[in-house]
Amino acid sequence: MTPARPNKLLGNWLILLACMIFGMVIGGGHARTINAGFSIQVWRPITGFIPPMTAADWSYLFGLYQKTALFQSHPISLAAYKALFWPMFLDRCWGRLIALTFIIPFVYFWYTGQLSRRLKLWLGAVFLAGAGQATYGWYMVQTGMQPGVLSPPPAWAGPHLVTAMMVLFALLWTGLSIRTPTPAHLPGAQTLRRLTSASLALILLTMFYGALVATTNAITVFNTFPTMDGQWIPKGFLTFQPLWWNFIANQATVQFCHRLLATITALTVLATATLGLRAPLPPALRDNFLIVAALVALQYLLGMTTLILAAPELGYVHELNAVLLFGATTLARHGLRGATAGRRLSPSLAVGAE
Structure with a gap:
């Protein structure tokens, strides 16, 4: 899965991605701590980096949040909702930045012939695992629409953290092995x-x-x-x-x-x-x-x-x-x-x- 010769640029790229996953834990943990996990009940993987621009946008998003069991149990104002929205929004934007930080260099390394066939397949699998992690997170957020669910269910949150750590491990281990292929x-x-x-x-x-x-x-x-x-x-x-x-x-x-x-x-x-x-x-x-x-x-x-x-x-x-x-x-x-x-x-x- 790793090249025969050390490649610091390629290895550093993967280590950077591992560090960015730590950043994702920072954002996700903060959102959970302030109880903002259910604040965004829409998922737009491509256009979701665009924030609400008008009063109508805010009204739509707030209306969806008002359908959650959390809001019905603890109603809040639009101003309070915005305080919950932004940390979750930035966390999702960080996830998109991770995807771009993977895809663009991956294409470059592929084009310049720095990836072996095995490494291409391995990194493709790691990317799919990351995409699966994002999808899993979205379905976890959707549980907020279920009656009586006031926070991400334990059966969802535990595996969500562990799988994120597995992706972090794969990126860190591979990056280190590419930097020093001979132990x-x-x-x-x-x-x-x-x-x-x-x-x-x-x-x-x-x-x-x-x-x-x-x-x-x-x-x-x-x-x-x-x-x-x-x-x-x-x-x-x-x-x-x-x-x-x-x-x-x-x-x-x-x-x-x-x-x-x-x-x-x-x-x-x-x-x-x-x-x-x-x-x-x-x-x-x-x-x-x-x-x-x-x-x-x-x-x-x-x-x-x-x-x-x-x-x-x-x-x-x-x-x-x-x-x-x-x-x-x-x-x-x-x-x-x-x-x-x-x-x-x-x-x-x-x-x-x-």
């Missing part, structure tokens, strides 16, 4: 590589449950730590039917799972980062593990504070830091591509391998 040989680091892979999977699963905590509004219950209102297993833990629905929509179950996963993830990532810092790795890779350790410690502290204070705004920062942690761990895992089960490098050889 550094790292004998004795195979266990560290496996632990870093496990850390990535745990971070992603914990992020999934973090999205469920946000969308079920589970942050408003059990605001004590480490127990949940004095109990390790909270009241109402498995009261929904069918049983599996508890793990998606039950506030007690969702928060319990997120707490448990966050603790397991933090311990695993910290242990992995410690091993990475102690291993005879290239300095840049050891520095990467130091960043991972700092981010996961901050993430756990943010999570505890958000929960105790029941502060959605702090939860938003918690979400953004999770993406940074996921990205930093991806960088660390990519740096271990050449890890083997052989004899470890000495520190001097590790420096030379950089």
Whole structure:
């Protein structure tokens, strides 16, 4: 999927796209925090970058919003609606900018012969995944028209965040591999590589449950730590039917799972980062593990504070830091591509391998 020779321009383009997806999380998370997710009930993929220009335009959009269960539950004025509209509008415009940032350079790299056949197919699949993500987001927004739906349903929001992270991972990994197609040989680091892979999977699963905590509004219950209102297993833990629905929509179950996963993830990532810092790795890779350790410690502290204070705004920062942690761990895992089960490098050889 990657060229035989390093191509910094091509790699930097894909890394830029990964960073832009982080920007999408910033915009989408802000819209969710201010409860603006249902504010735009039209989807115009091509012309949607044009904002409302007349009073009639605003009246039409506001009229659609008035049909949502959210408005019917909490009526607002047109002026208040505009305050919700603009963050969501800018988030959608950012999504269109991502598409253009992909398509235009993609055509250029194709035309100049810098893309292999496999890379063309792979990047085409990544683009389709991004387009699917946008379509999925639109259908999630449309749920606002359903009776009683006041925010994006957990069953939609959790997968929406996780699939966005998968696209980010694909872009970042591919971009890094294009910049450095030949991995550094790292004998004795195979266990560290496996632990870093496990850390990535745990971070992603914990992020999934973090999205469920946000969308079920589970942050408003059990605001004590480490127990949940004095109990390790909270009241109402498995009261929904069918049983599996508890793990998606039950506030007690969702928060319990997120707490448990966050603790397991933090311990695993910290242990992995410690091993990475102690291993005879290239300095840049050891520095990467130091960043991972700092981010996961901050993430756990943010999570505890958000929960105790029941502060959605702090939860938003918690979400953004999770993406940074996921990205930093991806960088660390990519740096271990050449890890083997052989004899470890000495520190001097590790420096030379950089």
